[in-house]
Amino acid sequence: xxxxxxxxxxxxxxxxxxxxxxxxxxxxxxxxxxxxxxxxxxxxxxxxxxxxxxxxxxxxxxxxxxxxxxxxxxxxxxxxxxxxxxxxxxxxxxxxxxxxxxxxxxxxxxxxxxxxxxxxxxxxxxxxxxxxxxxxxxxxxxxxxxxxxxxxxxxxxxxxxxxxxxxxxxxxxxxxxxxxxxxxxxxxxxxxxxxxxxxxxxxxxxxxxxxxxxxxxxxxxxxxxxxxxxxxxxxxxxxxxxx
Numbered sequence: 224x225x226x227x228x229x230x231x232x233x234x235x236x237x238x239x240x241x242x243x244x245x246x247x248x249x250x251x252x253x254x255x256x257x258x259x260x261x262x263x264x265x266x267x268x269x270x271x272x273x274x275x276x277x278x279x280x281x282x283x284x285x286x287x288x289x290x291x292x293x294x295x296x297x298x299x300x301x302x303x304x305x306x307x308x309x310x311x312x313x314x315x316x317x318x319x320x321x322x323x324x325x326x327x328x329x330x331x332x333x334x335x336x337x338x339x340x341x342x343x344x345x346x347x348x349x350x351x352x353x354x355x356x357x358x359x360x361x362x363x364x365x366x367x368x369x370x371x372x373x374x375x376x377x378x379x380x381x382x383x384x385x386x387x388x389x390x391x392x393x394x395x396x397x398x399x400x401x402x403x404x405x406x407x408x409x410x411x412x413x414x415x416x417x418x419x420x421x422x423x424x425x426x427x428x429x430x431x432x433x434x435x436x437x438x439x440x441x442x443x444x445x446x447x448x449x450x451x452x453x454x455x456x457x458x459x460x461x462x463x464x465x466x
Contacts, residue, residue, distance in 0.1 A: 225439040228295035229258040229431075230284045231407070232277035232302045235266050235373070238407050242301045242428065245410040249432030254439050257293050258301070259284045262459075267373040267408075269342045274306050281307030282451075285315060286461035289449070297438045299325070299431045303340060303372075303405035304348060309355075314465070316449030318438040322427040323349065324356055325434035326403045330425045331361040334400030337393040338365045339386060341372040341406055349405075364397035376408035387416045394422050403427060 229246055231239040243258040250256055261280035265273035281300060288295055297318040300308055305321025312319040330336035338349055346365045353362040368375070368389050375382040386409070390402045401423040404413040413426035455463045 224253075224255050225296040225442065226255040226257060226294035227435045227439060228285075228288055228293060228298045229256060229301045230281050230288075230298060231258060231260045232264065232281050232284075232300060232306050233266055233268050233273075234261050234264055236260055237376075238267075238301070241376075241410050242407055245428045246299070246301075246432045246435070249429055250436065253436060254296075255294065257288075257295070259288055259293070262287070267371060268302055268304060268306065269371050269373075270344050271348065274304060274348060277302065277306035278310060279307075281311055283459055283462050285311055286459060286465050289465060290461040296442055297435055299435050301407050301428075301431070303407060303427045304345065305352060314449060314451035316447040318442075320431065320434050320438070322407060322431045323352055323405065326405060326425050326427040326430040327353065327356055327362070329430040329433065330401045330403050330423075333423050335361050335363040335398070336401040336403060336425070337363050337397040337399035338403045338405050339368070339389045339393050340365070340404070341368055341370050341375045341409070343367045343369060363399045364393065366393035366396070372406035372408040375406070379412070382409070383412060383416055386412060387419055390416065390420055390424060394420075401425060403430075 239260040247256045264276045264280045300321035303322045403425040405427045410428035417424040
């Protein structure tokens with residue numbers, strides 16, 4: 224059975240458990256799911272500084288997975304922002320995506336789309352990522368709510384009311400054909416909010432799982448050699464071994 228490695232770039236074990244549960248359920252027995260939590264960094268990624276450290280933690284987690292012999296025929300970065308996406312794709316030797324890229328691809332099938340997520344600092348960060356990804360041409364706008372994803376996840380009842388209103392506002396303001404509800408901590412909320420909305424609502428974790436199903440179903444007969452071609456210094460021994 225093919226295997227998906229999900230890397231949680233923050234240090235929250237609760238987020239990792241949420242990712243494992245939702246991605247495994249979406250796999251429907253078609254592939255195995257292994258989730259790793261970052262060994263260092265922030266409990267929740269919500270700023271440029273935490274994002275920068277998360278990029279390193281993603282590479283470190285990949286190296287740990289290789290050192291432990293965890294099967295990984297594809298990798299999903301479990302953060303709506305995809306820290307380390309391009310770096311890991313460069314040297315992993317297997318298909319790599321993240322919650323944001325997978326969501327952009329899914330939403331773009333409906334036309335122009337808006338993003339709703341928690342944490343005001345995410346707006347320019349997500350706009351920058353969208354510009355770096357081809358589906359970004361369909362991005363109509365990013366709407367953030369003041370609470371971070373972690374705060375929203377801690378109050379699911381209040382979060383659903385706030386997020387439903389934010390999704391309606393985003394669709395109207397940006398004339399969007401679909402809306403992405405982005406954030407690992409918000410996994411599963413879209414399914415509860417969607418019946419109230421007159422447009423498609425994309426769950427970023429569900430979109431990531433759907434990307435994995437497609438990627439794992441189209442694996443090439445031969446794999447690409449993995450490695451980064453770097454003589455690392457003062458990094459973990461696991462990462463150093465992938466020079």
